[in-house]
Amino acid sequence: MGIVQRQGLRNTIISYFGLGLGFVNTALLMPRFLAADQVGLTRVLLSLATIYAQLAAFGFASAGIRFFPYFRNREAGHQGFLPLLLGLPMLGFAVISLAYWLGRPLILRAYDADAALLGPYYGWCALLALFTLLYSLQDAYLKGLYHTAFSSFLQEVLLRVLIAGVTLLFGLGYLTFHQFVLAYILVNSVLALLLTGYLAYIGELHLRPTRAALQVRPVRELLSFGAFALLSNISGTVISSIDALMVGSKVNLKAAGIYTTAFFISTALTIPFRSLYKIAFPLLADYWKEQDMARMAEFYRRTTRLNTVLGCYLALGIGLNLDFIYSLMKPEYAAGTTIVWILLAGRLLDGITGVNGLIVVTSPRYRFDLVFNVALAAGTVGLNLLLIPPLGMVGAAWAALLALTSINVARTWFVWHAYRLQPFDYRIGLILGAAGAAALAGWLVPPVHSLFVTMLLRSAALTVVYAAGVLFTRAVPEVQPLLQKLRGGLGA
Structure with a gap:
């Protein structure tokens, strides 16, 4: 090595x-x-x-x-x-x-x-x-x-x-x-x-x-x-x-502390995305070198699908259990609950749109990556100036969500317009449907005497319903060979 x-x-x-x-x-x-x-x-x-x-x-x-x-x-x-x-x-x-x-x-x-x-x-x-x-x-x-x-x-x-x-x-x-x-x-x-x-x-x-x-x-x-x-x-x-x-x-340091704590709670959602992107970067560079657009298109769709299934599960797991997470902190931090939900939505969208940024930065038009980054930075500052005064720290969360949404829509369109690559198929809708059903199941679990026990029950309901929905609809084909091996092992 x-x-x-x-x-x-x-x-x-x-x-x-x-x-x-x-x-x-x-x-x-x-x-x-x-x-x-x-x-x-x-x-x-x-x-x-x-x-x-x-x-x-x-x-x-x-x-x-x-x-x-x-x-x-x-x-x-x-x-x-x-x-x-x-x-x-x-x-x-x-x-x-x-x-x-x-x-x-x-x-x-x-x-x-x-x-x-x-x-x-x-x-x-x-x-x-x-x-x-x-x-x-x-x-x-x-x-x-x-x-x-x-x-x-x-x-x-x-x-x-x-x-x-x-x-x-x-x-x-x-x-x-x-x-x-x-x-x-x-x-x-x-x-x-x-x-x-x-x-x-x-x-x-x-x-x-x-x-x-x-x-x-x-x-x-x-x-x-x-x-x-x-x-x-x-x-x-x-x-x-x-x-x-x-x-x-624009508000005060107390609000900044609450906001940044909510920000870091939401970063747990990005861990699987970062893992995938480390693998994606060199692969995409190879695809560009070989001009293998068919494999790149398949990789784009597959990574988007995996990001969607993992991202939805983690976002819901964090969001449905915020009461337990905030119970581990001083009570004043619980004011960031809404901020976490908004930031989770932004990060989830960033993951669902797949590896569009990496495709741009490894492509012959890599300089557009700087254009998108500068636009995202300028949009973030502008939206913060617009939304923080009337909405306070929640306005900063909305600014982050709107900026991420806008830039990812623009990047996705750019990759489609320049290279005819887009990451979506009908399976994304199936995954989102399974996530919606799982979210409802977790939300319907009533609170019990212990926040920790409530967290376990909600997580169990979320996991069972989400896994069943994803497997039943065959929304993630990559899981099927693993499932067949598991069935074969149990049958033996």
């Missing part, structure tokens, strides 16, 4: 373990011990630092991955690539930091209702942004070296274990809230230092600058690619972070 395969396998295992830890931290542990405005503060600080760092990097993390093969020469210290990769973003950090400090009154005025809570940590946010920037640049360098498992372990596992640890220390009374926030910033920052130590350990910490680094590829080319990557990266960050920032600004 080669290094790429080994690193890929390790990354997959680490990723799924990390997803579980992340869900426990953000959807269960922190809401149990922290008030909503306290959770909102941590999310706003992290989102601000992420955007701050991405602007400073100017896309150089992506440029590092793209251009490192031209510099690769271990004996020559990769021709001064690492100092070049770090140097220009450090200049960018200085410029963005100046703007950040000059903009302090404006930013704090945007969070006027909670300025007393946010203000003491304004400077600490700059420190967090610096270490976030250093982590992303070193992570890009390690990707070029094909050493990705350690950085994945730090980000997906160690960070979440440390956050769980400081949260428990706060919940047990060993830390004040001020100490908790500083510890939260510290554990997010220390990852960059651990990566530096790892680079030294593997003998790849080459910090001596050389003039050769400026001659391997024109700096203008790196900057041009970086600008393109910045636009793409910042669009992704806006899509994932702007709603929490805008809820915190």
